[in-house]
Amino acid sequence: MSTTRTTVRTHWVALRALLVLTAVLGLAYPLVITLAGQVALPAQANGSLVRDTDGDVIGSTLIGQSFTDADGAPLPEWFQSRPSAAGDGYDAGASSGSNLGPENADLVAAIAERKAQVAESDGVDEADVPADAVTASGSGLDPHISPDYARVQVDRVAEARGLPVADVLALVEEHVAPRDLGFLGEPTVNVLELNLALATLDGAGVGD
Amino acid sequence: MDVLFAVVQAATLALILALLYRPLGDYLARVYSTDRDWKVERGLYRLIGVDPRTEQSWPAYLRGVLAFSAVGVLLVYVLQRAQTVLPYSLGLPPVPEGLSFNTAVSFVTNTNWQSYSPELTMGYTVQLAGLAVQNFVSAAVGIAVTIALVRGFARRGSGTIGNFWVDLFRGSFRLLLPLSVIGAIVLVVGGVIQNFNGFTEVTTLAGGTQHLPGGPVASQEVVKLLGTNGGGFFNVNSAHPFENPTAWTSLFQNVLMLAIPFALPRTFGTMVGSNRQGTAILAVMATLFVVSLTALTALEASGSGTAPELAGGAMEGKEQRFGIFASTLFGSTSTLTSTGAVNSMHDSYTALGGMLPMLNMMLGEVAPGGVGSGLYGMLVLAVIAVFIAGLLVGRTPEYLGKRIGPREIKLASLYILVTPVLVLAGTALSFAIPGVREDVESTSIWNPGVHGMSEVLYAFTSASNNNGSAFAGLTANTPWFNTALGVAMLLGRFIPIVLVLALAGSLAAQDKVPATAGTLPTHRPQFVGLLVGVTVLVTALTYFPVLTLGPLAEGLS
Numbered sequence: 001m002s003t004t005r006t007t008v009r010t011h012w013v014a015l016r017a018l019l020v021l022t023a024v025l026g027l028a029y030p031l032v033i034t035l036a037g038q039v040a041l042p043a044q045a046n047g048s049l050v051r052d053t054d055g056d057v058i059g060s061t062l063i064g065q066s067f068t069d070a071d072g073a074p075l076p077e078w079f080q081s082r083p084s085a086a087g088d089g090y091d092a093g094a095s096s097g098s099n100l101g102p103e104n105a106d107l108v109a110a111i112a113e114r115k116a117q118v119a120e121s122d123g124v125d126e127a128d129v130p131a132d133a134v135t136a137s138g139s140g141l142d143p144h145i146s147p148d149y150a151r152v153q154v155d156r157v158a159e160a161r162g163l164p165v166a167d168v169l170a171l172v173e174e175h176v177a178p179r180d181l182g183f184l185g186e187p188t189v190n191v192l193e194l195n196l197a198l199a200t201l202d203g204a205g206v207g208d
Numbered sequence: 209m210d211v212l213f214a215v216v217q218a219a220t221l222a223l224i225l226a227l228l229y230r231p232l233g234d235y236l237a238r239v240y241s242t243d244r245d246w247k248v249e250r251g252l253y254r255l256i257g258v259d260p261r262t263e264q265s266w267p268a269y270l271r272g273v274l275a276f277s278a279v280g281v282l283l284v285y286v287l288q289r290a291q292t293v294l295p296y297s298l299g300l301p302p303v304p305e306g307l308s309f310n311t312a313v314s315f316v317t318n319t320n321w322q323s324y325s326p327e328l329t330m331g332y333t334v335q336l337a338g339l340a341v342q343n344f345v346s347a348a349v350g351i352a353v354t355i356a357l358v359r360g361f362a363r364r365g366s367g368t369i370g371n372f373w374v375d376l377f378r379g380s381f382r383l384l385l386p387l388s389v390i391g392a393i394v395l396v397v398g399g400v401i402q403n404f405n406g407f408t409e410v411t412t413l414a415g416g417t418q419h420l421p422g423g424p425v426a427s428q429e430v431v432k433l434l435g436t437n438g439g440g441f442f443n444v445n446s447a448h449p450f451e452n453p454t455a456w457t458s459l460f461q462n463v464l465m466l467a468i469p470f471a472l473p474r475t476f477g478t479m480v481g482s483n484r485q486g487t488a489i490l491a492v493m494a495t496l497f498v499v500s501l502t503a504l505t506a507l508e509a510s511g512s513g514t515a516p517e518l519a520g521g522a523m524e525g526k527e528q529r530f531g532i533f534a535s536t537l538f539g540s541t542s543t544l545t546s547t548g549a550v551n552s553m554h555d556s557y558t559a560l561g562g563m564l565p566m567l568n569m570m571l572g573e574v575a576p577g578g579v580g581s582g583l584y585g586m587l588v589l590a591v592i593a594v595f596i597a598g599l600l601v602g603r604t605p606e607y608l609g610k611r612i613g614p615r616e617i618k619l620a621s622l623y624i625l626v627t628p629v630l631v632l633a634g635t636a637l638s639f640a641i642p643g644v645r646e647d648v649e650s651t652s653i654w655n656p657g658v659h660g661m662s663e664v665l666y667a668f669t670s671a672s673n674n675n676g677s678a679f680a681g682l683t684a685n686t687p688w689f690n691t692a693l694g695v696a697m698l699l700g701r702f703i704p705i706v707l708v709l710a711l712a713g714s715l716a717a718q719d720k721v722p723a724t725a726g727t728l729p730t731h732r733p734q735f736v737g738l739l740v741g742v743t744v745l746v747t748a749l750t751y752f753p754v755l756t757l758g759p760l761a762e763g764l765s
Contacts, residue, residue: 007271014275016256017373018283018345021380025344026337029385033392033427037402045402047420047450057410060420062399062449067414078414082528093327093407093419095444097525097553099681101562101659102513103762111519131521132528138447138535138552144528183216185455186531195413 050192053200064143065192066090076121077160079145079153079198081191082132083114086140098136111135122156144188147176163201171197214505214533217459218498221537224463225470232467233474233486239382240355240375241479249377256373263368266713269356272372273349273705277316280342284312287338288330297331298406310690315339317701318346318578320432320439320548320676321667321693323684327421327442332404339439340428344388347435348379350580353705354472355479357584360712361608362480364719369712383468384434391430391464398460399453400426425450433464436578438548438676446538446551447527458534458551462541469545469576470494472583480608484731489586491736496575496743500568501540507561508536512763516558525553536561543568546578548676555655555663555679559763562679563755566666569673570751571743572627578674584708586739590730591620591711593742597728597735606727609720619711626703627672628750630696634668635754637692644688652689654681662758667693672700 037045048061059065066089067078074080084090085098100107114134119126130148150172158168175194178187245253245260253260264272287294288303288311303311307324314321315338324330330339352375359369396402405422412418425441429451432439446452446461470493477486508522509532516522526535535552542549543565554565568575574585591607595617598605605612612620638648639661653660663679670677671693678684684693729735 007275010271010275011279013256013258013373014272014279017258017276017376018279018341020252020256021345021377022283022337022341025380025385026341029388030336030340030424030427033389033396034402034404034424036393037396037426041396044396044399045426046405047401047403047408047422048399048453049420052413057408058413059410059418060449062453063418063420064449065412065414065418066416068416075414090418092421094325095327095442095448096325097444097447097556097680099553099555099654099679100515100524101555101655101662101681101762102515102522102524102558103657103659104515104655107515107524107556108518111515111524115518129520131519131523134519135521135524135526137527138525138550139444139449139527141444141449142527142529143449146528179213180455180459183213183220184459185529185534188529192413199413 050196052196059192061190061193062143063092063141064090067191067195074121076156078195079150079157079191082142082145083110083134083136084140084142085136090141092141096140097138118152122152124152128152143190143192145191147172147187147189150175150189150194157198161198167201168198171201217533217537218501221459221462221466225466228467229471229474229490232471234478236383236468236471236475237478239378240370240475249381252377253373258371258373260371260374262371264371265367266356266369266709269369269372270706270709273353273709274702276345276372276376277349277702280316280345281312284315284338284342285309287334288312291331291334294331294333296333296404300329300331303329303334306687306690307685310694313694313697314676315342315437315439316346317674317697318350318435318437318546318581319671319674319697319701320437321671321678321684321697322439322676323690323693325443326440332423335428335441336424340431343428343431343435343437343439344380344384345376347384347431347437347579348376350578351379351383351468351472352376352580353708354580354584357587357708357712358476358479360715361610363716366716369709369716384431387434388427388430391434392426394460395426395429395457398457399449400429400457401450402426421450430464432549433461433547434468436465436469436545436547438542440549444550446549447553452551455529455534458530458538461549461551462537465541465545465547465549466576468579469582472576472580476583476587482731485608488731488736489583489590492739492743493574493576493582493586495736495740496571497540497544500544500564500575501537504540504561504564505533505536507558507564508532511558512560513558522558522561525556527552539565540568543675543677544571544573544575544577546573546581546673546675548670550677550680553680554666554677555681559659559759562662563759563763565677566662566669566755566759567747567751569669569675570631570747572624572747573673573675574743581674588620588623588708588711589743589746590739591616592624592746593735593739594728594730595620596742597738601728603726606721607730609723610715610718611721615714616711619707619714623704623707624746627700630672630700631665631668632754634672634692634696635665638664638688647686647688652683652686654683658758658761662762665754665758668696671696674701
């Protein structure tokens with residue numbers, strides 16, 4: 001029958017078209033972009049990696065990290081990142097938000113608990129704890145905190161490290177990045193970069 | 209918070225799109241109108257056995273669309289099932305049958321709904337040869353169908369509406385590929401990764417371990433947005449710092465999503481020989497966009513609800529570098545087009561804020577909508593608007609010199625019924641079938657109460673409209689959702705395409721009716737207002753009842 005023949009022929013054309021398109025768009029195109037990226041912009045193409053003073057890779061400036069002990073308790077001598085819903089926290093292999101809704105009782109309880117915890121450890125009023133300090137980010141890998149949250153943590157970090165408060169505060173202000181182009185997004189502080197600078201400030205070195 | 213930042217951000221985006229409108233729209237019109245094939249294209253046409261100068265009737269054009277999509281589903285399915293034998297699979301197991309079906313359908317229908325977490329499921333070869341290819345070609349199919357409809361309006365007494373294979377190749381090679389190359393480089397400059405490194409284990413500053421992912425992300429990211437696809441390389445999509453590292457890359461991603469859908473009205477105007485007609489359609493799209501963006505931004509900035517009020521702002525699920533404004537802009541853009549990418553988690557939006565992305569999709573994604581699908585959706589609504597105006601004044605309705613007769617109005621009416629039926633039936637069945645209901649409530653729903661019902665409604669709205677965004681708390685990798693959403697995506701994509709191509713065929717066959725004193729002018733503000741009204745009215749009447757059961761109940765209680 002001619003309709004059967006037409007149908008078969010059309011699918012045969014479709015298959016060949018798809019294979020041609022796959023060769024160009026699925027193989028050649030990404031390989032060309034990879035080559036261009038690796039040659040012209042290797043730092044970005046490979047994940048904006050950060051090295052310590054020994055030259056070992058310790059992370060990426062774009063991916064947030066936990067500054068907690070093995071049990072997940074915050075280490076007072078490091079600036080803390082935002083709460084994270086990626087795995088057990090900042091699991092870069094399992095990016096995720098909490099996806100909890102605005103009336104979810106678990107979320108409300110978690111926010112109340114985080115608020116109390118930050119207020120206690122940093123010695124501030126609960127009303128002065130910024131929103132980003134008590135909410136999990138969309139990715140669970142947010143490398144940034146707000147400048148306010150960084151400032152809230154200054155006293156605690158200075159005390160834990162035996163450093164003058166003024167020095168730590170100056171370091172924070174150095175690390176405040178304004179909005180992109182002056183009007184896009186929000187001002188940020190990159191926690192990993194701040195903590196790296198902190199480690200060199202007191203000469204205590206990495207990982208103490 | 210300073211509202212000024214939100215206004216300047218939106219104004220910057222509007223300016224960029226305004227600058228692109230003419231050159232990109234006219235370029236598109238030339239791409240799809242010229243008789244000249246590139247030499248390399250001629251070679252490829254010979255290779256696939258197609259004569260590029262042969263024009264097709266609408267059924268032949270449709271057969272091409274359906275055959276190409278069927279083969280596409282099959283290839284993506286097979287690639288996933290055969291993952292273990294493919295190179296660069298990162299040691300991942302084969303994707304299970306149900307999930308493979310859902311994902312194959314999802315990417316071929318330009319939906320990019322993801323029931324899975326990509327970094328734990330898909331190796332690089334599946335991402336590149338399966339998913340990224342469909343990101344290109346499903347977008348090219350959408351534009352091809354809309355161009356066929358525009359030809360229907362432009363031609364007189366013609367039995368044909370173009371050649372699908374030529375439209376497909378030109379959309380892929382002359383439009384999407386060059387723009388993707390430029391866009392991918394820009395994204396890498398911003399920090400988006402592009403490598404084949406797999407996972408790198410590092411010891412963190414505080415002495416923990418972290419596995420940093422690699423991947424050819426930039427090349428896929430750009431076409432995910434440019435083709436209004438939305439399927440992320442990573443689970444959290446454009447919230448992931450390796451997909452969207454800065455606030456400026458986020459603005460750039462908005463441009464990528466909106467460039468083609470907002471330029472297509474110009475293409476339409478040029479091809480039907482009256483740019484004023486294109487401007488009128490643009491005005492309708494832009495009006496709806498601005499209203500929706502303003503509403504969502506205001507709702508999120510106000511931060512109402514128990515959790516946001518306690519936290520001191522609606523920052524749950526949002527990245528610090530984006531804040532509220534860059535998050536709501538992205539959320540609006542992504543759901544008003546058919547992209548469905550996210551740079552913040554919609555599930556955690558305020559109750560009424562979370563309703564906005566849903567409403568955007570329920571509008572039928574026409575402001576400006578997906579690449580291609582947005583314009584054909586809007587032109588169908590224009591046909592309805594002309595018909596209603598004709599009824600009001602008692603004249604035979606015409607649009608662009610074409611009579612809107614019983615056949616045309618039947619096709620248009622069926623078109624606007626398809627997605628609401630799928631959305632409402634799918635949601636209702638999820639709670640009406642006893643065994644399914646149990647599974648949905650115990651396994652799939654993440655948030656208790658009415659918010660859980662919103663998650664299911666959101667899922668069917670997203671799938672049926674081929675958007676792909678989610679209230680991502682929903683566990684959709686279950687037999688029910690993989691199947692039901694898969695079917696919703698298929699029907700929500702291809703029934704409208706059948707109707708649009710039939711409409712194109714019937715319009716192309718007509719001669720032009722000369723305009724008279726009684727013809728309704730369709731380029732004036734009056735018609736723009738009418739079309740905005742029709743779009744909103746159709747949506748409101750269809751969905752208001754079900755919204756009162758979900759987000760309205762949550763937000764107003």
